[in-house]
Amino acid sequence: MFNKYKKKLNKNKNMQKAIVIGAGIGGLASAIRMAAKGFQVTVIEQAEKPGGKIGEFRQGAYRWDTGPSLLTLPELARELFTLAGENPDDYLQVEQIDPICNYFYADGTNFTAHANVEDFASEMEKKTGEPALRILKFLDKYRRLFEIAAPVFLFNSFHKIKNFNKPEFKRTLLHLHKLDAWLTMNSRNSKWFKTLYARQLFNRYATYNGSNPFETPATLNMIAHLEHNLGGFLPKKGMYQLVESVYQLALKLGVTFYFNSKVTRVLYEGKLVKGVESNQQQWLADLVISNIDATSFYHHIMPGFKKPNAVKNKPLSSSGIIFYWGINKLSPKLGVHNILFSENYEAEFKAIFKEKKLYSDPTIYIYISSKKIPGDAPTGSENWFVMINTPADYGQDWEQLLAIARQRVISKINKQFQIQIENYIVSEHFATPITIEQKTGSWHGSLYGNASNGLLSAFNRHANFSRKFKNLYFVGGSVHPGGGIPLCLCSAKIVDELIGDAQN
Ligand SMILES: Cc1cc2nc3c(=O)[nH]c(=O)nc-3n(C[C@H](O)[C@H](O)[C@H](O)COP(=O)(O)OP(=O)(O)OC[C@H]3O[C@@H](n4cnc5c(N)ncnc54)[C@H](O)[C@@H]3O)c2cc1C
Structure with missing residues (x-):
């Protein structure tokens, strides 16, 4: 017994150390993959809990997913459990959404998109x-x-x-x-x-x-x-269950997490990173995987370092204004996902991407998880996530824009459904590009890193590895292959393979 224990200790002593900066979905997936590879993994996260843009908020008897609302390619998440020798169903149960969306057009036409x-x-x-x-x-x-x-x-x-x-x-x-x-x-x-x-x-x-x-x-x-x-899917307890399930798996694999710990600097010597600095403490490692927005990475924690082209003044993806409303009324015309289209899509995108303004008649997305998960709202009530697309933050007055957006969103919903929705809002909070950047570190609050508005945009994304440092890697929505949960999971898979290659 003693010998076995000693052997385990020795083995641990020789284990290679990996540090993951950020516990977004890409960071969590990387931590799991590195632990499964035999690394001793530490995740350092500035927020108080894991998930990054995949978040949840509770107020009274209401619960809202604060970021993503739709999961595609769930098998990429399930793969994390199987590679760790676990049964995915023990951690994460997802259900296909049917109907997938209700569409409402400006001329009154509407229809239901069945699964x-x-x-x-x-x-x-x-x-x-x-x-x-x-x-x-x-x-x-x-x-x-x-x-x-x-x-x-x-x-x-x-x-x-x-x-x-x-x-x-x-x-x-x-x-x-x-x-x-x-x-x-x-x-x-x-x-x-x-x-x-x-x-x-x-x-x-x-x-x-x-x-x-x-x-x-x-x-x-x-x-x-x-x-x-x-198909489009929703975990049984809402989108945040995805985070909770992979977080539990990471813990089971022995990954150590430090929350409320912002990484302020990457330590390096020659062509090797040596670790990171957080809370005035140095954390040494054999390799570092950054899950933070790539542009924020070079600006905030490697500021003196020459920035690669991929993060130099590239057009950013859109951001959003989101209202999280507790509505003390049921809405039979709405489903889990609903879209109220603008009358002129071209003008809307011109406003967002060229003029960097809010559009006067925004397309509105309403996500109501309580339609599927009754515990997300009190009986007879619903949890509305109401989002419009906006430009990223280029210094606009977001306090003023938030008030304007609220008034436009309310009057469009009222016109569409012949109600006074403001009379049913019993609980309210919001997100803007500013709060999204503050909470998740995304550059100027853009939701998906650089925009994919060009023929070569896929090639202009930051690679999953550093061209300067042999043991520095990148995962998440701002690097290859791009934003959205499935692609973040792909980035972790790619880094897993790159590290495998580097070790051979
Ligand atoms: C409103 C909204 C709706 C969306 N809808 C969908 C959807 O329906 N479906 C979908 O697939 N995707 C959607 N997305 C996109 C999806 O959420 C993201 O692409 C994905 O979650 C990003 O994951 P990530 O791995 O890049 O990490 P992020 O979520 O960006 O997390 C990065 C983490 O790094 C931490 N961090 C940053 N700086 C530091 C530092 N210096 N030190 C330590 N930690 C740091 C942050 O706190 C954060 O936890 C949506 C996003 C938003 C915001």
């Missing part, structure tokens, strides 16, 4: 006149495109030349011309669909990574495939 793709297409044809077959063919085209693109653009680092020898890279390169990168999303969707309803609906998927459909490549139509062909 079943044929039902969705035929309902849309019935309500908007867009031929169902066109919709199904569109989703099928982007399913094929996703299968071609994902191995290179999502599941691998294309910043490593040697990856180009992998068979999946060769295959993708052969089909590069099919990736639909030469047209903008809106141009493709305008050519493809006959109705403005379908164009607006499918252009909306650009916002899933904070981009402008009038500029972003049509390749991003793949996001519509993920939602409609593969």
